[in-house]
Amino acid sequence: MDVLQAIFTRRSIRRYADKKIDDKIVDKIIHAGMYAPSAVNKQPWHFIVFEKKETCNAIMEIHKSATMLAEAKKSILICFDENLQHDDGYGLLDCSAAAQNILLAAHALGLGGCWIGIFPRKNRMEGLRAIFRLPDNIIPLAVISLGYPAEAKETPDRIKPDRIHYESW
Amino acid sequence: MDVLQAIFTRRSIRRYADKKIDDKIVDKIIHAGMYAPSAVNKQPWHFIVFEKKETCNAIMEIHKSATMLAEAKKSILICFDENLQHDDGYGLLDCSAAAQNILLAAHALGLGGCWIGIFPRKNRMEGLRAIFRLPDNIIPLAVISLGYPAEAKETPDRIKPDRIHYESW
Numbered sequence: 224m225d226v227l228q229a230i231f232t233r234r235s236i237r238r239y240a241d242k243k244i245d246d247k248i249v250d251k252i253i254h255a256g257m258y259a260p261s262a263v264n265k266q267p268w269h270f271i272v273f274e275k276k277e278t279c280n281a282i283m284e285i286h287k288s289a290t291m292l293a294e295a296k297k298s299i300l301i302c303f304d305e306n307l308q309h310d311d312g313y314g315l316l317d318c319s320a321a322a323q324n325i326l327l328a329a330h331a332l333g334l335g336g337c338w339i340g341i342f343p344r345k346n347r348m349e350g351l352r353a354i355f356r357l358p359d360n361i362i363p364l365a366v367i368s369l370g371y372p373a374e375a376k377e378t379p380d381r382i383k384p385d386r387i388h389y390e391s392w
Numbered sequence: 393m394d395v396l397q398a399i400f401t402r403r404s405i406r407r408y409a410d411k412k413i414d415d416k417i418v419d420k421i422i423h424a425g426m427y428a429p430s431a432v433n434k435q436p437w438h439f440i441v442f443e444k445k446e447t448c449n450a451i452m453e454i455h456k457s458a459t460m461l462a463e464a465k466k467s468i469l470i471c472f473d474e475n476l477q478h479d480d481g482y483g484l485l486d487c488s489a490a491a492q493n494i495l496l497a498a499h500a501l502g503l504g505g506c507w508i509g510i511f512p513r514k515n516r517m518e519g520l521r522a523i524f525r526l527p528d529n530i531i532p533l534a535v536i537s538l539g540y541p542a543e544a545k546e547t548p549d550r551i552k553p554d555r556i557h558y559e560s561w
Binding site for chain 2: 224225226227228229230231233235250251253254255257258259260262266268269270271272273274275278310311312313315316317319320322323324326327328330331332338340342343354355356357358361364365381382383386387388389390391392
């Protein structure tokens with residue numbers, strides 16, 4: 224899939240078909256995340272792939288709008304090591320760029336994905352820390368739910384010319 | 393360009409040829425940024441396109457490693473409106489996803505780009521606030537410098553299998 228087509232047609236997909244995702248496809252998607260830029264090339268990320276129903280249910284208990292996990296075939300928790308990031312704050316940006324690569328790669332490979340926000344909500348971060356037994360230095364940023372799409376979405380018009388400025392505000 | 397190819401071959405390009413970038417290409421790249429996902433679809437971003445030498449020089453005065461601005465043909469300051477973001481913290485992630493779309497779109501269109509970190513450095517944020525006359529509610533996240541590449545870079549191996557975990561940490 225062409226990169227501009229992927230960027231302009233990617234949508235948040237929350238309904239998934241009952242079809243397995245091959246492990247090699249998940250690897251490829253995570254590798255795409257690992258090719259994001261990061262501050263001073265620190266690559267501070269970790270990825271936890273999960274599919275167990277008990278894990279999905281535990282997340283839905285603490286994150287009421289994470290209902291897409293009920294149908295997700297695989298999901299990826301994106302975290303960063305605060306000791307590996309360039310300086311406090313950069314890990315958030317590095318992992319967000321990785322998340323976007325993951326969403327685009329998933330879309331290109333025929334999957335649908337949805338960014339489930341964890342950071343900056345303290346209760347979600349602490350909830351996921353407990354569920355995944357994260358060490359103190361590992362900060363959970365987002366979960367990306369994945370599956371073959373069971374919903375189709377139009378491409379909306381998101382172009383807002385008033386958000387583009389020239390030379391100064 | 394294929395999206396996976398774009399993701400895996402994108403590099404930070406800091407040297408640029410003396411060749412103008414068509415305004416339509418810059419528009420297309422910014423539109424790609426506007427198609428990033430954002431928390432609760434708030435799309436809190438603003439983009440300031442600049443090319444004036446005095447602006448580039450002023451930034452390089454306060455940000456000593458932003459030397460790529462000396463050759464950049466156009467640059468884009470990515471900001472967000474903290475009153476538009478879903479909640480405090482989300483604007484950083486939304487704009488980072490937009491920045492990654494911008495870098496991929498630039499690469500696909502034959503340009504090189506580099507993410508110049510502004511957030512979380514307070515002196516850079518306040519410096520850019522003054523240079524671009526940003527209102528108090530507008531938070532500068534990053535500058536993306538752009539130009540036709542005057543350097544070629546190999547694709548490194550960034551795949552780190554030890555960063556992939558299964559079901560739990």
